[in-house]
Amino acid sequence: MNAGLALLAFAYVLSQFFRAFLAVLSSFLATDIGATPEDLAFASGLWFITFAAMQPPIGWALDTIGPRRTAAALLLLGGGGGAAVFALATSPIHVAIAMALIGVGCAPVLMASYYIFALDHPPARFAFLAALMVGVGTLGNIVASYPTTLAAETMGWRAALWGLCVLSSLTAVGIWFAVRDPIKEATEQKGSFLEVLRIRALWFIFPLMLVSYAEVGALRGLWIGPYLTEVFNAQPRLIGQATLAMGIAMVIGPMAYSPLDRIFGTRKWVIFIGSCGILLSTIGMILLVDTSVTWVIILMCAIGLFGSTYPAIMAHGRSLLPRHLVGRGVTLLNLCSIGGVGVAQFATGRIYTGYSGGAVEALPYTLILIFFAALMTIGLIIYLFSTDTKP
Numbered sequence: 001m002n003a004g005l006a007l008l009a010f011a012y013v014l015s016q017f018f019r020a021f022l023a024v025l026s027s028f029l030a031t032d033i034g035a036t037p038e039d040l041a042f043a044s045g046l047w048f049i050t051f052a053a054m055q056p057p058i059g060w061a062l063d064t065i066g067p068r069r070t071a072a073a074l075l076l077l078g079g080g081g082g083a084a085v086f087a088l089a090t091s092p093i094h095v096a097i098a099m100a101l102i103g104v105g106c107a108p109v110l111m112a113s114y115y116i117f118a119l120d121h122p123p124a125r126f127a128f129l130a131a132l133m134v135g136v137g138t139l140g141n142i143v144a145s146y147p148t149t150l151a152a153e154t155m156g157w158r159a160a161l162w163g164l165c166v167l168s169s170l171t172a173v174g175i176w177f178a179v180r181d182p183i184k185e186a187t188e189q190k191g192s193f194l195e196v197l198r199i200r201a202l203w204f205i206f207p208l209m210l211v212s213y214a215e216v217g218a219l220r221g222l223w224i225g226p227y228l229t230e231v232f233n234a235q236p237r238l239i240g241q242a243t244l245a246m247g248i249a250m251v252i253g254p255m256a257y258s259p260l261d262r263i264f265g266t267r268k269w270v271i272f273i274g275s276c277g278i279l280l281s282t283i284g285m286i287l288l289v290d291t292s293v294t295w296v297i298i299l300m301c302a303i304g305l306f307g308s309t310y311p312a313i314m315a316h317g318r319s320l321l322p323r324h325l326v327g328r329g330v331t332l333l334n335l336c337s338i339g340g341v342g343v344a345q346f347a348t349g350r351i352y353t354g355y356s357g358g359a360v361e362a363l364p365y366t367l368i369l370i371f372f373a374a375l376m377t378i379g380l381i382i383y384l385f386s387t388d389t390k391p
Helices: 003-020 022-033 037-053 055-064 067-087 092-106 109-120 123-137 139-143 146-154 157-178 193-197 200-204 206-232 236-257 260-264 268-287 293-306 310-318 323-355 363-383
Strands: none
Touching: 003 022, 003 037, 003 067, 003 092, 003 109, 003 123, 003 139, 003 157, 003 206, 022 037, 022 092, 022 146, 022 157, 022 206, 022 236, 037 055, 037 092, 037 206, 037 323, 055 067, 055 109, 055 323, 067 092, 067 109, 067 157, 109 123, 109 310, 109 323, 123 139, 123 236, 123 310, 139 146, 139 236, 146 157, 146 236, 193 323, 200 206, 206 236, 206 268, 206 293, 206 310, 206 323, 206 363, 236 293, 236 310, 260 268, 260 310, 268 293, 268 310, 268 363, 310 323, 323 363
């Protein structure tokens, strides 16, 4: 781990933080600028949609100008600039604009790391390095939980956002000077997204990539706060503790998955069984949706743990890509993952709006969980037809 990769890892910590901190700030933003859960669902969805929309140009940029300039420039303009807009927000639309900018800034960070792993390290190490980067980055989920609640209560959320603006900008400058682009051979083939799409085996992986992170990202990044508040009358500190617990599970998850493909000699079935764990945990939440806050938090942690399949699925997809398609291939897989969360944020926001305010407080959340269970079932069925690759 050289200085450049360490800075990219820290930038990914910031990325994970930004996608998750709205859930913790929901009560403060509601009081100060009148942001409703639907407003925050829209803003959070914009983060994921802009993040996903940036993946094709980032894939081209990684293969063309390299990860150093791609990651540094976008993080400075989008991450630093977006945090500044958020700190100045006086209405929900300002938060939405800020989250869209931050999504642009965070979009290249993990893919820049994966590009370096794929070209500068042996293929057999990719799954471990990918899981390590995600595990380290997911520490941002922990910072975006209870510590953020304490910061908002003591120094105010605006001051915290100004601090994040400075931190993001300094990290971007560090990446510019510290990251080393992989050396490419002069005779290396030029790739295209069309070539990636011609790899038939990837089409059985795309749907699971689309849905596997959608529920984890939506629950941890948005709904955990409103859900615990409205159904169980939870106070901000309990919400902070719940998000902290789920964040810890999401740190443990990638590293727990990392050795399993080598232990069992299969990538496909490790991912399939882990994804079944997400589905069963979601069904458990549906059954206990308004019964016990303790069990609901435990099941959310289980979803965070089993739902940490991202690096494992990415390694499965990477194993099907030739060297000259790595940049475009991994960003296309990432587009599915992040785009799935963005679409889910918008869809679940509509579900919440359509069914909230009734006699049963838990009804919108029950329907949101059913929505995620249905998506996961479809993704798993299609993934059954995928081609297994041995580690």
